[in-house]
Amino acid sequence: MPTLVHEYDWPDRVVIGTVGRPGDRAFYLQARTGARCTSVLLEKQQSAALADGIQQLLDHLMTEGGNPFGIPGEAPAGLADVDPLDQPVETEFRAGTIRLSWDPRTAQTVVEVFPVEEERPDDEPDLWDDPADEPEPDDEREVLVVRMPVGTARAFVERTRTVVRSGRPPCPLCGAPVDPDGHECDLP
Numbered sequence: 001m002p003t004l005v006h007e008y009d010w011p012d013r014v015v016i017g018t019v020g021r022p023g024d025r026a027f028y029l030q031a032r033t034g035a036r037c038t039s040v041l042l043e044k045q046q047s048a049a050l051a052d053g054i055q056q057l058l059d060h061l062m063t064e065g066g067n068p069f070g071i072p073g074e075a076p077a078g079l080a081d082v083d084p085l086d087q088p089v090e091t092e093f094r095a096g097t098i099r100l101s102w103d104p105r106t107a108q109t110v111v112e113v114f115p116v117e118e119e120r121p122d123d124e125p126d127l128w129d130d131p132a133d134e135p136e137p138d139d140e141r142e143v144l145v146v147r148m149p150v151g152t153a154r155a156f157v158e159r160t161r162t163v164v165r166s167g168r169p170p171c172p173l174c175g176a177p178v179d180p181d182g183h184e185c186d187l188p
Contacts (some may be wrong), residue, residue, distance in 0.1 A: 003141045005094060006031070010108075014146050015046045016160040017085035021036045021168045023179055029095065030085050030114060031146045037086050040113050040144050041094045044164060049161035054109055054153050061102065069107045070151050075155035082159070109153045113144040118151040 008031040009016065018025040027042045029050075042050075062071040096116035103110050148156060168177035173185045 001188065006142065006144045008033055008038070010148045010149065011146060011152075013081065013086070014148055014152065014156055015081050015085070016042070016051070016156070016163050018163060019085065019089055023177065028085055028089055028091070029111075029144070029146075030089070031144065032086055038092050038144055039085070041091045042113075043095075044096070046095055046098060046106050047160055048164045050098055050100070050111065051157045051164070054111075055157045057102060057109060058150060058153060058157075069104070069150065071150050072154055074162060075158050076151040079155035080149050080158065081155060101117070104145065106147065108147040108149055109146075111146045111148070113131075113146075115142055128151060135181075 004097045011033050013030070013032040015030055016027060017030060018027055020026055025044070027044050027047045028039045029042055029047070030037065030039045032038075038061045043109035058071050061067070061069055062073065097114045099112040099114075101110045101112075102108075168179060170176065171178050171183055171185050176183070176185075
């Protein structure tokens with residue numbers, strides 16, 4: 001089955017953003033070059049983990065042999081992106097596995113996002129005796145590949161952390177999100 005690769009090398013824009021109100025938000029990783037735009041649906045935790053992973057990768061690279069790649073400690077001025085997601089937001093797929101790597105040839109962080117794999121429940125009978133006889137799915141496999149220069153990666157981390165924190169505040173007693181309509185813990 002062929003793989004459809006949504007590839008962005010030195011994108012004009014790459015951000016995490018949301019659609020909806022806190023408590024009912026959908027998180028998206030969106031990359032754009034020119035008029036071409038790809039949006040992938042993520043979980044809030046995936047967004048936070050991606051930002052943390054990029055931060056750790058860049059911090060580690062800064063400590064290697066005098067920082068040969070010129071990794072900045074913070075996002076360079078002018079790279080902050082506070083704009084909303086590009087509209088309309090059309091979901092290509094829901095993110096499953098996310099892989100993060102470093103390309104030393106181009107001094108870029110590389111983010112690869114693969115769709116959630118649909119698994120057959122364990123209790124569902126196998127209708128095919130020989131896996132070779134099983135029909136190919138009609139859906140193409142997809143992957144989003146984004147290559148970011150280090151300054152853009154730092155700005156991506158800062159924006160993502162701001163977006164993740166902008167949700168519902170945590171309850172000081174149990175840590176669960178507090179809805180505007182109330183919360184199960186009785187706060188004095």
